[in-house]
Amino acid sequence: MDEPLDKIDRNWSLGNCYYITLEFMKDSTGLQSIEKIPKNAEIRLVHGMVDGINGRIRHAWIEIDGRVHEMSNGQCVNVLVDQYYKFQNASPARRFTRTEADALLGFLKTPDGGLPISYWGDVTDDQIDLAMAQYQPSKSVFASGVVFSDPQAPSH
Numbered sequence: 001m002d003e004p005l006d007k008i009d010r011n012w013s014l015g016n017c018y019y020i021t022l023e024f025m026k027d028s029t030g031l032q033s034i035e036k037i038p039k040n041a042e043i044r045l046v047h048g049m050v051d052g053i054n055g056r057i058r059h060a061w062i063e064i065d066g067r068v069h070e071m072s073n074g075q076c077v078n079v080l081v082d083q084y085y086k087f088q089n090a091s092p093a094r095r096f097t098r099t100e101a102d103a104l105l106g107f108l109k110t111p112d113g114g115l116p117i118s119y120w121g122d123v124t125d126d127q128i129d130l131a132m133a134q135y136q137p138s139k140s141v142f143a144s145g146v147v148f149s150d151p152q153a154p155s156h
């Protein structure tokens with residue numbers, strides 16, 4: 001298996017929220033097929049802002065049917081959206097479906113093939129529309145088998 005992307009040229013002090021949430025989105029259909037997540041659940045990757053130790057920070061989390069699943073940096077939080085937003089002073093900027101996230105990974109790639117694993121809160125509707133128009137599921141980043149993060153790694 002290739003080295004997970006979050007182990008390559010990465011500053012761990014910045015956290016792993018973008019990596020862990022993309023890995024979750026990539027695997028979400030598999031999790032639904034083995035009934036870890038209800039088949040009709042609405043799953044969204046969310047990019048927004050939360051309170052950090054030194055002020056507001058950009059962040060990513062997962063929402064499933066009105067609950068937040070926060071897995072970054074070793075957390076295992078599963079709370080109602082309202083509770084999370086209140087406790088973290090969270091403000092969502094954008095929500096993405098699995099298909100939109102996969103399409104954006106391909107669309108926003110750097111010229112050298114680097115993946116845009118970062119904050120997508122400023123992505124525009126036009127960019128999403130263009131990404132979706134070019135999206136080819138069988139040739140997508142998720143279909144390539146890329147590993148964003150090793151959930152078994154002790155650093156999670």
